[in-house]
Amino acid sequence: MQPQGRPWARPSADVLENARERFSRLLGIEGVQAEGPLFAEFHDPFEGPDPVGHQPSLVVQPASVEEVQAVLRLATELGVHLWTSSMGRNFGYGGSAPVVDGGVVLNLRRMNRVLEIDVAQGYALIEPGVSFAQLYATLREQNAPLMMSVPDLGWGSIIGNALEHGYGYNVMGDHASAICGMEAVLADGTLLRTGQGGLPGSPLWACHRRGYGPSLDSLFMQSNFGVVTKAGLWLMPRPEIFVTGTITCRGEDDIVPLVDTIRGLLREGVLQGVPMIVGTPDEAEADEAGLGRFTLANLKQVLRPGRWSVRLGLYGDARMVAARRAILESAVAALSGAELELRTYPGDVGPETVEPRDLIPAGIPNQVLLERLKGVFGETLGHMDFSPVVPLTGEAAQRVDRLVRETMARYGLIAPVGFLLNQRSMVSACMVMFDASDAARVQLAREAVREMYDRIAEWGCAPYRSHICLADHVAGKFSFNGHALGQTYSRIKDALDPAGILSPGNHGIWPGFRASEAG
Template structure:
C-alpha cells in the first residue's frame, strides 16, 4: 500500500493576507490577482460554480527569473505553497487548479520571451509563457526555415505542454522529447541549468541533451521539484512538401490489421510523427444516448467518417515524400476495404492555404476543435480526459474502446475515443464530455473516469496524465514492489523541497507527511 500521510495544510486567511501583501510588494498590484475574473480564470474551468475543492487563494505573475526566485523564497519564509502553471490552459486535467485548496498559483504567462531562434541548428530557446501561436507567428515573421509541432489547441504554453508529456502530431510530436536543456528555480531559490547549460555561456545548451553525469531534465517533467523558467525546443526543418490525410476502415475488426500496418510503417520510417486514430461508434448505437445536449447524435458531428479513421503525415523533400507515399499506398492496398485520402501542401503554406482539418498536421496552431465543440455542444461544454498507455495492438484498441463505450453508456455520458500512436505504445485520448453548469454531471464524469482507470489497471495499464482530482488515484496504480517508484519520488521531493513549497501533490508527489484533502 502507498505510504500514509497527513493532509497538506491550507493556509489561514490571516496568512493569505500577509502573503498577498508581500507578493504585491515584490511584483506590483497588476501581477497579483485576488478576485473576480482574473482569479476565476485560474480555477478548474470545468468544475462548475459550486466547486469547493482545488481552489486557489490568489494568483501571482512574475516577469523575470529573479522575481520567481524571490517569490519562492517568500513562500518558504511564510510557509505557503505555490502551484505552478505556465499559461494555465491544461483544461481537461484541471487547468491551473491546485491539488490543495489555498495554494497560490504561480503563473508564468508574463515570462513570454523568445530568447533565440537558431535556424541552422534547428532550435528555439523560450520562456514558459510562449504559446504555440506566438512561436509560430515569430517563425513566420523571421521567415525561419523551421516547422514546429502543435497539439489540437494552440493557445497553451509550449513548455507547459511538454513538461506534462503532451503530444503534437508531426516529427517532433512527442513534445517532452523535443525539449533540450532546462533552467529551473528550486524550492530554496537556487537557479539550476541542466545538461550543457551547466557550463557558463555554453553554445550547445539547446543542441546536446546530456551533460556530464546523470541527466536531470526528466526530473522536472510531470513533477514538482522546481519551476522551469527556460527551455530549448528542437524544431524540424521546414519541409519542401507536406502530405497529410487519413486511412479509413469501416469494420469493427479492421482496427487490428490497420494498426499492424501503421506500426510497421512507423518502425520502417515511412510514416512520421504521431498518427492519431479516432473510433466512431457504429450506426447501431442509440443516437439519443447521453444527457441533454451531450448525445451520440451531436457527438457524431465532431467525429471523423469511417468506423476507424487514422490521421497521418509525411514530411521532407518532395522526392523523399513521394517515395514514402508510394510505400504507404502499397501498404494500404493490402488492407481490405481501406480508403486512403491524401492532400499535398508546400511546407511554406500558411493558415489560409491549408484546409482546417489539416492545420495541425501542417504545424499551424489553431482552435478549430474548440470552435467545433462549442458550436455543437454550446459554451458550457467541459471535458475530463481518460488517458491510459496501451500496448500497440489492435486487440488493445478494441478492449480500450469497449471499456470507454460501456462505461460512458452506463453513466449516461458521451465522448470521442482516440489513440495516439507513439512508436512502441499507444496513448488513449478520450475526452469525456459534460455540462460544466451541471454539478451532478461533473461528479458523474469524475466517477466514470476513476472507474475506467481502476479497470484499465487490471490489464496493467494506467494514465500518462490525470485530472488534478485523480492524480493520487492514478499514481497509486504504479504499485510494483510496494509502490517503490512513488516512494522514490517522495524521497526526491524531500531532498528538493522538504517543506512542500512547490506544487504539493502534483502528479501524486508529496513531501514526507503530506497528502491531499481535496480528493
Template sequence: MKRTVIDLQGLQLALRDFTALLGKDRVFTAEEDKDAYSDHFAGANQAAEHRPSAAIAPDTVEEVREIVRIANRHGTPLWPISRGKNFGYGGSAPVLAGSVVLDLSRMKKIEIDERNGTVVVEPGVSFFDLYDFIQAKGLPLILSVPGNSWGSVAGNALDRGVGYTPYGDHASRICGLEVVLPDGDLVRTGMGAIGSGPTWNLYKPGYGPSWDTMFCQSNFGIVTKLGLWLMAEPESVLGLNIDVDKPEDLGWLIDTLAPLRRNGILQQSPSIGNWLRAAATLTTREQWAKPGEKLGSSAIAAIRQKFGIGWWAVALRFYGPLEITEATMRVVERAFEGKPVQKLGRTRWVKGDPPEGSPVTGVPLTYPLANANWFGGRGGHLGFSPVLPVDGDAALKLFKRNYELHDQYGLDYHPSFAIGERSMNNVNQLLFDRDNPAFVANADKLLRQLVKEAAAQGYAEYRAHISYMDLIADTFDFNDHALRRLNQKVKDALDPRGVIAPGKSGIWPANRREHKA
C-alpha cells in the same frame, strides 16, 4: 486523504511580501481573480476543491527566485503555471486548495538559433506567439502543435504533450532547462551548466546525471527557460486520409500502421479518432438525440453521412524531399492494398504552394476545443489516457469495454489512439454538461472505473487531471509503490517545506503527506 490546511496567517504575510516585491497590480486576491484561476471545466460542486487563495504574476527569473524564498519563509504553497490552458486536466487550478497560483504567462522571451533549429522559450510563450515570431522573421522552421494550441510551448512539453509532425513527442525534443529550485537557487541543466557556450540546446545529456526529464510532470522546481528542437521546413508534405467503416476495423488498422511506425516509414505519430472527434467540433448532440436519449446506431449513421466520415479515421503525413515522400507514400499505400478501407484521400503540399494551414504543418489552432459544447450547457471534459502496447487486439478489447462503460454512465465515447514507435496513447475525452450535477457525478464515476479496469490489465495513464493525480499514482504499485517513495525522497530533499506544487503527479511533501498504518 487528510492534508494540513493552509496557514492563513502565513498566507497573509506572504501576500504582503509578494505585494512589496511585485506591486498591487501583479497580486490578485479578489473573488473574480480566484474564479479566473480555478478549473473552468469543474462541476458546480467541484470547483471549491481546487480553488486558489490568490495568484501572482512575475516578469523575471529573479522575481521568481524571490517569490520562492518568500514562500519558504512563510510556508505558503505555490502552484506554478505556464499559461494555465491545459483544460481537461485542471487548467490553472492547484491540486491543493488555497495554494497561490504562480502565473508565469508574462514571461515571454524567445531566442531562436536558426542554423541549428533550436529555440529557448520562457513559460509564457504560446504556440501562437512562437508561430508568429517564426513567420515574422521568415524562418524555415515549423512547430509541432497540439490540437488546442493556445497553451504554453514550455508547459505542453513539460506535461508530455503531443503533436502531429515527426517532432510530435514534445518532451523528447526538450534540450536544456533553466530551473528555479525550491530554495530559490537557479540551475541550468545539461551543457547549460557551463555558464556560457553554444551547445546548451544541442546536446541533451550534459555531463554526469541528466536532469531534464526530472522536471517533466514534477514538483521539483520551476522551469523558467526551456530549450526545444524545431523541425526544418520540409520540401514537401504528402498525405493519406484514411477512413474505415466499422468499429472492429480498429484492430487491423492499428496492426497495419504498427510496423510502418516502428520501422520509421511513418515518422509522425498518427492518431486514429472515431466519428465523434469530428462531429463534436462541427455540431451538437441535441441535433441528433433528445436529452437523456441514447445516441443509437441510426443517429451515428446519420452523423457520419452528413459529414462524410468513417467510424474511424486517421491522417498520415510524409515529410521531406519530394522524391522521398512520394516513394514513402507508395510503400504505405501498398500496406493498405486488399484492406477494407472505406475511403482514401490524398493530400499534397510542395514548397511554394499556398500554406497548407493545419497542425500537420505546424499551424496552431483552437477550434477542437469546441467539442466541450457537445452536450450543451456549459460544457467540459476530462481526459483519460492510458498507455498501451501497439497491438490491435489489445486496443479492440479496451475499446469494446470502454464503450460499454460510457454507455452505462450515459456518456458518448470520444476516443483516439495515437501510435508511437513502441507504445500508443489511448486518449479519451469524457464530455459532459458541467451544470448538470448528475452528469458531472457520472463522469467522475466513469473515469474512476476506467482507471481501475485499465490498471487491472497493466495499463496506466501518462498524465492526469488534478482531481485524479493521487488515483493515478496509486496504480503505479510495483514493490509497494517504490516509485512514489523515490519521488517523495527527492521531494523532501529539494523542498523540505513543501512549497512547490504540493500534490502534483501524486507527489506530496512530508508536511502534507498521508500517513498509512
C-alpha cells in the same frame, strides 16, 4: 498520497492577506490576482457551479527568473504552498487549479519571451509563457525555415505541454522529447541549468541532450521538484512539401489490421510523427446514447465518417515524400475496405490557404476543434480526459474502445475514443464530455474516469496524465515492491523541498511518503 498528520491546510484569511500584501510589494499590484475575471481563469474551468476543494487563493505572476526566485523564498518564509502553471490551459486535467485547496498559483504567463531562434541548429530558446501561437507568429515574422509541432489546441504553453508529456502530430510530435536543456529554480531559490547548460557559455545547451553525469531534464517533468524558467525546443526543418490525409475503415474489426499496418510503417520510417486514430460510433449506437445536447448522434457531427480513421503525415524533400507515399499507398491497398485520401501542400503554407482539417499536421496552431465542439454542444461544454497508455495493438485499441463505450453508457455520458501512436505504444485520448453547468454531470464524469482508471490498472496500464482530483489515485497504482517508485520520488522531494512548498501533491508526489499511506 498526502502524508497523514502533515496536512497542507488552506491558509487562514490573515495569512492570505499578509501574503497578498507581501507578494504585491514584490511583484507590483499587476503581478498578484485575488479576484475578478483574470483570477477566475485559474480555477478548474469545468468544476461545476458548486466546487469543493482544489481552489486557488491567490495568483502570483512573476515576470523574470529573479522574481521566480524571490517568490519561492517568500512563500517559504510565509509558509504558503505554491502551485505552478505556465499558461494553465490544460482544461481536461484541471487547468491551473491546485491539488491542495488554497494553494497560491505561481503562473508564468508574463515570462513570455522567445529568447533565440537558431535556424542553422534548428532550435528555439523560450520561456514558459510562450504559447504555440506566439512561437508560430514569431517564426513567420522572421521567415525562419522551420516547422513546429502543435497539439489539437494551440493556446497553451509549449514548455508547459512538454513538461506534462504532451503530444503534437508531426515529426517533433513527442513534445517532451523535443525539449533539450532546461533552466530551473528549486524550492529554495537555487537556479540551475541542466545538461550542457551547466557549463558556462556552452553553445550546446539546446543542441546536446546530456551533460556530464546524470541527465536531470526528466526530473522536472510531471513533478514538483523545481520551476522551469527556460528550455530549448527542437524544431524540424521546414519541408519542401508535406502530404497529409486519412485512412478510413468502416468495419468494427478493421482496427486490428489497421494498427498492425500503421505500426510497421512507423517503425520503418515511412510514416512520420504521431499518427492519430479516431473511432466514430456506428449509427445504431449513436441513435440511442446520451442526454440532452450531449449525445453520440451530436458527437458524430464533429468526427470523421467511417468506424475508424487515421490522420497521418509525410514530410520532407518531394522525392522522399513521393517514395514514402508509394509505400503507404501499397500498404493501404492491402487493407480490405480501407480508403486513402491525401492532400499535398508546400512546406511554407500558411493558415490562409490550408484546409482547416489540415492545420495541425501543417504545424499551425488553431482552435478549430474547440470551436466545432462548442458549435455543437454549447458554451457550457466540459470535458475530463481519460488517457491510458496501452500496447500498440489493435486488440488493445478494441479493449479501450469497449471499456469507454460501456462505461459511458452506464453513466449516461459520451466520449470520443482516439489513439496517438508511437512506435511501440499508444496513448488513448478520450474526452469524457458533459455539461459543466450541471454539478451532477461533473461528478459523474469524475466517477466514470476513476472507474476506468481502476479497470485499466487490472490490465497493467495507467494514464500518462490525470486530472488533479485523481492524482493520488493514479500514483497509487504504481505499487511495485511496496511503492518503491513513489518512495523514491518522495526521497527526492524531501531533499529538494522538505517543507513541500512547491506544488504539493503534483502527480501524487508528496514529501514524507510512506507506503502504508499510498492510495
